[in-house]
Amino acid sequence: MSVNTFGRLLRFTTWGESHGPAIGAVVDGCPPGLAIDESVIQPFLDARRPGQSKFTTQRQEPDQVRILSGVFEGKTTGTPISLMIENVDQRSKDYSDVAKAYRPGHADYAYDAKYGFRDYRGGGRSSARETASRVAAGGVARLVIPEVTILAYVSEIGGDAIDMANFDAAEIANNPFFCPDAEAAKRWEKIVDDARLAGSSVGAVVECVATGVPAGWGAPLYGKLDADLAAAMMGINAVKGVEIGDGFAAARLTGEQNADPMHPGTNGPEFSANHAGGIAGGISTGQPVLVRVAFKPTSSILTPQPTINREGEATELFTKGRHDPCVGIRGVPVVEAMMALVLADHKLLHRGQCG
Amino acid sequence: MSVNTFGRLLRFTTWGESHGPAIGAVVDGCPPGLAIDESVIQPFLDARRPGQSKFTTQRQEPDQVRILSGVFEGKTTGTPISLMIENVDQRSKDYSDVAKAYRPGHADYAYDAKYGFRDYRGGGRSSARETASRVAAGGVARLVIPEVTILAYVSEIGGDAIDMANFDAAEIANNPFFCPDAEAAKRWEKIVDDARLAGSSVGAVVECVATGVPAGWGAPLYGKLDADLAAAMMGINAVKGVEIGDGFAAARLTGEQNADPMHPGTNGPEFSANHAGGIAGGISTGQPVLVRVAFKPTSSILTPQPTINREGEATELFTKGRHDPCVGIRGVPVVEAMMALVLADHKLLHRGQCG
Amino acid sequence: MSVNTFGRLLRFTTWGESHGPAIGAVVDGCPPGLAIDESVIQPFLDARRPGQSKFTTQRQEPDQVRILSGVFEGKTTGTPISLMIENVDQRSKDYSDVAKAYRPGHADYAYDAKYGFRDYRGGGRSSARETASRVAAGGVARLVIPEVTILAYVSEIGGDAIDMANFDAAEIANNPFFCPDAEAAKRWEKIVDDARLAGSSVGAVVECVATGVPAGWGAPLYGKLDADLAAAMMGINAVKGVEIGDGFAAARLTGEQNADPMHPGTNGPEFSANHAGGIAGGISTGQPVLVRVAFKPTSSILTPQPTINREGEATELFTKGRHDPCVGIRGVPVVEAMMALVLADHKLLHRGQCG
Amino acid sequence: MSVNTFGRLLRFTTWGESHGPAIGAVVDGCPPGLAIDESVIQPFLDARRPGQSKFTTQRQEPDQVRILSGVFEGKTTGTPISLMIENVDQRSKDYSDVAKAYRPGHADYAYDAKYGFRDYRGGGRSSARETASRVAAGGVARLVIPEVTILAYVSEIGGDAIDMANFDAAEIANNPFFCPDAEAAKRWEKIVDDARLAGSSVGAVVECVATGVPAGWGAPLYGKLDADLAAAMMGINAVKGVEIGDGFAAARLTGEQNADPMHPGTNGPEFSANHAGGIAGGISTGQPVLVRVAFKPTSSILTPQPTINREGEATELFTKGRHDPCVGIRGVPVVEAMMALVLADHKLLHRGQCG
Secondary structure, three states: OOEOEEOOOOEEEEEEOOOOOEEEEEEEOOOOOOEOOHHHHHHHHHHHOOOOOOOOOOOOOOOOEEEOOOEEOOEEOOOOEEEEEEOOOOOOOOOHHHHHEOOOOOOHHHHHHHHOOOOOHHHHHHOHHHHHHHHHHHHHHHHHOOOOEEEEEEEEEOOEEOOHHHOOHHHHHHOOOOOOOHHHHHHHHHHHHHHHHOOOOEOEEEEEEEEOOOOOOOEOEOEOHHHHHHHHHHOOOOEEEEEEOOHHHHHHOEHHHHOOOEEOOOOOOEEOOOOOOOEEOOEEOOOOEEEEEEEOOOOOOOOOEEEEEOOOOEEEEOOOOOOOOOHHHHHHHHHHHHHHHHHHHHHHHHHHHHO | OOEOEEOOOOEEEEEEOOOOOEEEEEEEOOOOOOEOOHHHHHHHHHHHOOOOOOOOOOOOOOOOEEEOOOEEOOEEOOOOEEEEEEOOOOOOOOOHHHHHEOOOOOOHHHHHHHHOOOOOHHHHHHOHHHHHHHHHHHHHHHHHOOOOEEEEEEEEEOOEEOOHHHOOHHHHHHOOOOOOOHHHHHHHHHHHHHHHHOOOOEOEEEEEEEEOOOOOOOEOEOEOHHHHHHHHHHOOOOEEEEEEOOHHHHHHOEHHHHOOOEEEEOOEEEEOOOOOOOEEOOEEOOOOEEEEEEEOOOOOOOOOEEEEEOOOOEEEEOOOOOOOOOHHHHHHHHHHHHHHHHHHHHHHHHHHHHO | OOEOEEOOOOEEEEEEOOOOOEEEEEEEOOOOOOEOOHHHHHHHHHHHOOOOOOOOOOOOOOOOEEEOOOEEOOEEOOOOEEEEEEOOOOOOOOOHHHHHEOOOOOOHHHHHHHHOOOOOHHHHHHOHHHHHHHHHHHHHHHHHOOOOEEEEEEEEEOOEEOOHHHOOHHHHHHOOOOOOOHHHHHHHHHHHHHHHHOOOOEOEEEEEEEEOOOOOOOEOEOEOHHHHHHHHHHOOOOEEEEEEOOHHHHHHOEHHHHOOOEEOOOOOOEEOOOOOOOEEOOEEOOOOEEEEEEEOOOOOOOOOEEEEEOOOOEEEEOOOOOOOOOHHHHHHHHHHHHHHHHHHHHHHHHHHHHO | OOEOEEOOOOEEEEEEOOOOOEEEEEEEOOOOOOEOOHHHHHHHHHHHOOOOOOOOOOOOOOOOEEEOOOEEOOEEOOOOEEEEEEOOOOOOOOOHHHHHEOOOOOOHHHHHHHHOOOOOHHHHHHOHHHHHHHHHHHHHHHHHOOOOEEEEEEEEEOOEEOOHHHOOHHHHHHOOOOOOOHHHHHHHHHHHHHHHHOOOOEOEEEEEEEEOOOOOOOEOEOEOHHHHHHHHHHOOOOEEEEEEOOHHHHHHOEHHHHOOOEEOOOOOOEEOOOOOOOEEOOEEOOOOEEEEEEEOOOOOOOOOEEEEEOOOOEEEEOOOOOOOOOHHHHHHHHHHHHHHHHHHHHHHHHHHHHO
């Protein structure tokens, strides 16, 4: 099986390979009557777009999204919204190395084991280029949840974390790292640049907060809001870990330390802590929904690694081509998009069952 | 919406509340001809069964599973397998406190916000009692993947981790903590007992390794093996974090440190490391599949917490009744079951598409 | 694959075999707060119950439904509703004939071809006994759509149709055929009794009308209301044809004859005809939704038929045991149930997307 | 909800409106390694293409399909296959009539009732133009089932049926009606031309036979092969009835007349009749799978009909523009495509569960 559709009521299906003519997403189930055109979606793609600093891949892709269906007179009609992004900068390089052998840490071997062969040009379907489709779909999802504000940022690169005391949301757009801590951003310049110059790579942690989510979204027990978020985030390229609220740190607390006591508030209940990350029993509590996502360092490094070729013989390989020294950075708009898609879906699911 | 079904080709649907007459699971899509009877499933339920030591809840439930359909002459027929477990020890206690106010950290408030009211007896549908149904369903899933061996254990309680140098799989069944490190198990006796006596609770980390998974299972891009595992694990009661392979630690490595170089082996490729946890691009690589799961300390503690009642007024509440001082312990059979269910599903999915 | 779940937002999963200990359905996604207990569901099961006249099978099944979950203090909670019906009258007959050879027209051979073997006792999973589970689930679905009235009846038996001029809804409950035409009912007594005495069987046509369906339910393009109804009805045992509105007769009309002109009405638009059966473009129009369903004569006849045994050798077989001389009759409550389930699902789907 | 995806393992999602820039389908779940390029799919689109005779709409659409993803070096890769067809001949006509009032029999009113407004240009999403996407997707599905031969034809137009004694498959491509009876084809020229000249329309019946389907495909009980076919066919624009095998005629037979006796054959069992249409218990029997589909006369006629406008006031409307006097004719390739898509899906489903 191949599963390229995500969501239950608000669903999107993505298609396309890194070096094919285009990539795209079909968003189905969107409520009718929402004001939309390309300009509503494009800014999110621009945020994810490569080649904007020396800290990301130098592939130049304008990532211009085009709406092919589902919109009439500037409004969603309730029918499928087809979004297409042309691939422009597929460099005609020599792929003979990658065609013949498996890059360690990449999906090369796994795809061959599954399908018998693979589109090796730029990683084909397994390329992070696919995440542009998610970001475009996420732009539609945001329209479904105007009550929600989503903010993601990088909280750690190469093991160097931000200081929450320095947190300034306005800083996020001021540096090439989506970093809310101006001092950390400065340190990261060196960390990422060192990795880049060494032909190496570093990992990152991205945090995402959604405020304005009302209590009651979530579909227990196998469509829990946190379970759907976990799947959404773990499915992003290079992600190896997902936490809700305190996550693994919660496993080191006592029940008293981990409690989120409730109090009467002016607009419904208030909580004196948010260890739970806004979700209890798989349902939102009205607190901010908090997710933390671990990106591994990209496997695309210049250091040759022992590997095998398609015949199973020993060889060595390093990744040529243009790559992100820290894929987690451009993961920020992707994490935001997946958050929007999950929340929008659950808003509709809740309305469907509970009116 | 309410989503009580998990899986794509091998699916299970669970039903039942903590204090209803019974709970159960319907497993659909099981291949025909597999030898099965209750005795095949019961041992897994026995492992999860409460009341076996002072370190778990004292509720006494025999958790005898009964197969009501889908089996003929000792073999699965390919039709739905209905599994039922009667609730026996629903203590007729006074629930008036819980009915009127929300226990902080529990799903009480979220369920009320979603559904307008809730079955408050023992947590109703949100009770961890539901996980018995998962374990029963997992017993069926294991039959589908005889090539796979699944082993889970507690690797950390209350912040105290095992020493992998002491790892002994044979120890896991020798202590009430599913602990593979005999020394850690001794230390945990005190940690958990202290929490129990203090009316407090502690968190835990559970690790699960599946060996024998062939390369090629997984359904990119929105049914990735790791994304499905993340959803499966995050959906277990009290879980707040999921890692695949090195997880968050990978975010602190460089590309070189995180590489899993390949070599020719006697039975296909071999890897000199498994930072990836056996999954690349959402597809299994043939290495052991490794998942790590964080359980928060149960919110059911004896310390009164500020909260609100159904009218929104301030009050205080603590959790009476019988509870696990460390819910992560009994999470071990549940984690194993979810691993089995995801892998079995993906085996069938792969066979469906790729033959 | 085995697909024993129907529906999208309101879903039900059935399980159980003709001669197992019980059968049942799990209804998931039901809105919370609906008043329910067994007495709400039982009348529909009573209508379908066998052994009530000489015109149906003599198997005696009380078909008492039991609600095992999802209900608290007399109201649906929004969690899965588990419905169980015990099998009582599994006659301990000799099944050696059916075990060894295939009854022509039955699912025997097809099940063996698919699964390699089959539960041959009373038809196992392929028995029409499963439809009791549908009727029970339909009883829940009806609660979701109080604005809709569903009425089904037999319009034709053995090629003898009712006269619509004689149509009297009050007659339907007055005869053992769910026949709205008292004169036809009298004629059918002889037709069905002749078939019964001859060890033969006759077919039937069932019509079902749902009034009160508002305009706007339906999920184009692959969840069209008529397409979902077609699947729902064609999936009932012994059904071979489904029509919406004029159905095949429409293929013999001109565009003018088939038109359903619209006029302003007191409560929204009125139509001067309903050739379309209340559905256009897969969406309800506010007119009555009309479905017609063809039931074949049951294959269970006393005339020996040439067939083959499991070894592929020629043999002869006739169906012993208790059977309906006209399965279409007891199909009436099943058709109503499937109508209710489809409509309830689409009500929630519409609300989910369009608010 | 909007459901624009069909299928379970082999799934396709369609998008696009009659007068948008393009339409398309994303086919997901296709097995890898199948030889494919545009030339494999184009002939089916050519068969459905409008404007090829005076008996179909005069809209000129080349319907050139383009494969945008999922294919590498001439073979399917197992990833989503994106198919796009540009709209070329969207005539810039005046749609003010249709924008303001509802064409009786069309989806106009239903779409407005559901979504609040609609893309009225050429019927928007509800246009039969969407069926080109189905035909393209069906071209992929055929590759999955090389063992199956699918043949559809028109068996009746305007109430005038073919004579099965004249059946000649070679004739189907020799006339503009997909008619296997040369004499009937001659008669139909006058019937359809008369309707066309009168600004009227006529209905049709399409039959489809799939040979080579092995016994064992089908997914009881809610994914029965016949139920999935019923949904597939009823969801085609203008379809109002579906029959499997003898369909409604079976309701007029006795059990003896309707029997399909079995005999030993050289390649598995043989049957002396096929009243069942190749399906028993929802599972294929190895006989030809036979489906019959009723197309209503298109509602697009030149005779003015009473109707209402968006304000609910009485008015009159007739359909301008280019239309098929008998939509059933071009339904033939669509019916074939849906048959292929359902069978391919069930082949994979069967393999997934039963190996």
